[in-house]
Amino acid sequence: MKKLLIIFVLLFLPNLSLADDFKSIKKKATVSNPKIIFPIQTNKGECSEPAYHAFVQKIDPIEKLDAPTGYGLDDRFDQVRSKFELYSIPCSGGNVQSCEIVKKIILKWAKADAPKRLKSGDLWNDTLTINLHINNPMMSAYSFARQLIEFTSEEEKLIEEWFTRTVKRGEHLMYGEKYGDGTGARGVPMSAHNHALSSAISHMQLGIILNDNKLFRKAFKNYEHAIRYQRKNGSLPIEVRRGGRAMFYQGRAMNVLTVIAIIAEHQGYNIWEYDHKGKGKNFHNLVKFFIDFTENNEIVFKYAKEMKAPGPAKDYKNQDLKIRRSSNWGWFYAYATRFPNHENIKRIEQWVKNPEDLNKYQLGFVRHYNNIGKRMFGDASWTVVEANCHFLK
16 A cells, blocks of 8 residues: 555656755756646635625726836836736636636737837836736736636637737846946846846746746746855845845845746745755745844845935835835745744744834734735735735645
């Protein structure tokens, strides 16, 4: 009987080990389930009670991207994603009516072949706009809808050809480029940037939808570069340069790394424990830096004072870390439920038990720890899906 059990495990869970050989995954990983990017989730917290929005929002295609140069995205597409999530989030929890609306919206955008980039458009902000607000949320929603409702072969062809084009338009993987002198990110591949990671997610999702192994594997290169080029203390050199939003962007990068790891997990691969050359450069170390910062905010100041594109957060000594936003904290829901016995989580549990005299950032950890499996964020811009449903283990 034991031999039969071992054979069963080897046959059906060939790739899930404590720490798979990352080099092999990067070169040889294959799509094992082309229908599922994230599975429908009906048994985690509020995900089991999805709300259907009877009033159907008008989400018409926007033909042209027009993101600003410098800081910021095309906010019209942020509004599109926010309205779309009124249906995609309930659809992800098993609500068939919401999935039907998701299907109609995606078909409308696919028929319009929208959006397209202007020749004069800003590459960085155009591509992030399309990946963050169109490609990633709509591809994951398409996967959810296909798990619950029917699509004709013609509809699938139309949608998947559109996804192929729009992922190409949003391509910004930044391979082969490194930061030069005069910056705290000197020598770091640009492919570790949060924009490149977001583009990598769109390629990874498209690879699953098309059952294209080469596309699926692209994200592992970006993931590797982000993990490999972190500092010994766990700070991400590209992100923590950004003035008052240094930790804001460290959190966003950790979110997209988390999305890549979870998508890989659903295809049978464990990349959570990837440790570059066994020297402690791993995801745990990124988390440690985040926790260390909340105890001693000054550890980020020497990087943040570079003031690279801080947006509205001009004071690097006052970190603009949004306590209630999934874009800064979604990663924690995945991490805490996968590594409940790790020393990083044990530190936070001590704060949960003794919340007196904690600063606002430490209290952020306490709040999110107590909220696991409870109140949803209702926003998934940097997490692609609702973190308090689909990130939980």
